[in-house]
Amino acid sequence: MDGTAAIRLLGPFELEVGGRPAEVRSTGGRAVVAALALRAGAVVPLERLAHDLWDEPPPNWRKNLHVRVSRLRRSLDEQGVDAAAVVDTRSDGYVVPVAHDRVDVSRFDALVSRGRDLAEQGDPGAAHEVLAAALALFRGEPLGDLADAPAGRAEIRRLGEARAATVDLDHDLLLELGRPEAVVGGVEAALAEDPLRERRWAQLMVALYRSGRQSDALRAFQRARALLGEELGIEPGPELRRLEAAVLVQDPLLDGPAPRRHGVPVDAAAAAVGPGTGVDAASAWVERQRALPLVGRRGERDLLRAAWRRVSGERVGGVAWITGDPGVGKTRLAAELAAEAAEDGALVLAARCVPGSGTGTILAAAAALGVPEQSDAGDLDLLSSAGLTWTAGAVERLEAVLRERPVVLVLDDVQWAAPDVVGVLRHLLDRPLPLPEPVPLLGVLLVQAGPPLPPGLSGLVGDTGRVPVQLRLDLGPLDDEDALDLLAGRLGLPRGAPALPALIDLVRDTAGNPGRLVQVAERAGPGPPPPGGLAVVGVPPVIEAGVADRLALLSPPARRVVAVAAVVGPSFLASDVAVAADLDVDGVVDALEEATAARLLDVGEAVDGGWSFASAAEHLVVAGRVSPARRALVESRLGR
Numbered sequence: 001m002d003g004t005a006a007i008r009l010l011g012p013f014e015l016e017v018g019g020r021p022a023e024v025r026s027t028g029g030r031a032v033v034a035a036l037a038l039r040a041g042a043v044v045p046l047e048r049l050a051h052d053l054w055d056e057p058p059p060n061w062r063k064n065l066h067v068r069v070s071r072l073r074r075s076l077d078e079q080g081v082d083a084a085a086v087v088d089t090r091s092d093g094y095v096v097p098v099a100h101d102r103v104d105v106s107r108f109d110a111l112v113s114r115g116r117d118l119a120e121q122g123d124p125g126a127a128h129e130v131l132a133a134a135l136a137l138f139r140g141e142p143l144g145d146l147a148d149a150p151a152g153r154a155e156i157r158r159l160g161e162a163r164a165a166t167v168d169l170d171h172d173l174l175l176e177l178g179r180p181e182a183v184v185g186g187v188e189a190a191l192a193e194d195p196l197r198e199r200r201w202a203q204l205m206v207a208l209y210r211s212g213r214q215s216d217a218l219r220a221f222q223r224a225r226a227l228l229g230e231e232l233g234i235e236p237g238p239e240l241r242r243l244e245a246a247v248l249v250q251d252p253l254l255d256g257p258a259p260r261r262h263g264v265p266v267d268a269a270a271a272a273v274g275p276g277t278g279v280d281a282a283s284a285w286v287e288r289q290r291a292l293p294l295v296g297r298r299g300e301r302d303l304l305r306a307a308w309r310r311v312s313g314e315r316v317g318g319v320a321w322i323t324g325d326p327g328v329g330k331t332r333l334a335a336e337l338a339a340e341a342a343e344d345g346a347l348v349l350a351a352r353c354v355p356g357s358g359t360g361t362i363l364a365a366a367a368a369l370g371v372p373e374q375s376d377a378g379d380l381d382l383l384s385s386a387g388l389t390w391t392a393g394a395v396e397r398l399e400a401v402l403r404e405r406p407v408v409l410v411l412d413d414v415q416w417a418a419p420d421v422v423g424v425l426r427h428l429l430d431r432p433l434p435l436p437e438p439v440p441l442l443g444v445l446l447v448q449a450g451p452p453l454p455p456g457l458s459g460l461v462g463d464t465g466r467v468p469v470q471l472r473l474d475l476g477p478l479d480d481e482d483a484l485d486l487l488a489g490r491l492g493l494p495r496g497a498p499a500l501p502a503l504i505d506l507v508r509d510t511a512g513n514p515g516r517l518v519q520v521a522e523r524a525g526p527g528p529p530p531p532g533g534l535a536v537v538g539v540p541p542v543i544e545a546g547v548a549d550r551l552a553l554l555s556p557p558a559r560r561v562v563a564v565a566a567v568v569g570p571s572f573l574a575s576d577v578a579v580a581a582d583l584d585v586d587g588v589v590d591a592l593e594e595a596t597a598a599r600l601l602d603v604g605e606a607v608d609g610g611w612s613f614a615s616a617a618e619h620l621v622v623a624g625r626v627s628p629a630r631r632a633l634v635e636s637r638l639g640r
Contacts, residue, residue, distance in 0.1 A: 011139025327515025
């Protein structure tokens, strides 16, 4: 029988010699074996071993070591174990005379290295199997007998980070293998160990989304935001914010596995899409948007259609600005125009700008609808997956396309446009394009009301005044009749029948916003909803995320004032908020005006400074984020 020792440190200390378990009864003996096993096969000088075991070696450290080793050997001899197979004495120190693969710490490191190599080589299945074997070596907290020793503390930290990184990589591989359901539970368990690791929140959001749980994906983002805010006082990083934005618009790039490079954090909103994939992505985008109801907006549709007819018929340039609150239907309206233009033979390009991104995340490269089969695939690659990459060659290709047929360029969420995107738009306006005749290009620019426009975009709005075809649409809420019709249809109730009071409550609480009504109907489920509005039905995660995003745009003082106002009530006076916040009225009014610009509040026309939240949704979301301590303090100041 092989008399070689096997030592396991990734959990409670275990020793086998010749295939039989051996017991090391003393903590000091286990610490010596563990410290030596971390350098398996190498002679460790006595001085080095002493500094591995003690921060400040005692005066009699040499004798202490000899006593520990002597007792260890005697104990092993009593068990019939060859002590020299565990710890052997050399002239200048001690050694654990085993190969690296006989110590589970070394075996873990080797398996992780092999798994990473397989991932780099593009074999996620094999990489996952190897990494799973590596992680299975952990049986609990590692190196417990060395927890108070210098060498142990350093190695415990290293192993903790190595294990965490391996868990994260394995989850990435499972996503790449198309197994999101397997990732959800694993990431939740991993987050319980390290809840501040943003990469894991990103993995959870992607896994939930790919499992058909969009609302849970958004709820995960809100959990991450609340945790980071409470623990560190910070907002989620740009990767998580981009991912939230991608989930909100059901970005096709989130659908299913995508090729990835090992070591790159999951960021599906910015995942690379190779040439030729844009057609399917754009078709999916247009069809997905058109699957949503388009109620009302007859006048706006007619104006957009007329602008397109003039651009395509007269072969001139045009710009259509569409502004409005999130969910009001800007993207849905643009998708309707995109589909009609594609049916007319136009090339449709669509992209979406994302806060924090360098250039904007692609929604789609080009629409397949109406694109002739003989079209050059290069024409479809004008918007790259890494963002809006507009080189001189890309502009030349655009000009070549414009000579052949009209183009509709849809840019969503232009308020988040990076400077280079604004530069592209200005280039197209200012050049003018050196063509022998005017070009049929209609730019449809969708702008969310509330956030301030980025540098350069305000001037661009004025510059579009010299474009031949101009249109500006400010989408407001649906009128009550259209809003009730939309909500009834989504709930499976008869349209046109007298409206139930519960439906009227929900239309009021959502301010007639069509996107919000769709989300509320999905949350309430089919059939008549309970009375009481959003306070009873609950605020859907998509709506909560949108309100939270606008709240995050405020300065910290303004956020505090709005939180206090939410405790005061859905409607309030600035003077009452000043008392409740223990601030001067001028400062409170400044904060309330900032929140009004962000579309969180409405200001009344009364001379007494009356304000109200934009809708019950805003009030419920903000009020729900107020801590019990803050609420109690505000109510005490108000004498409640």
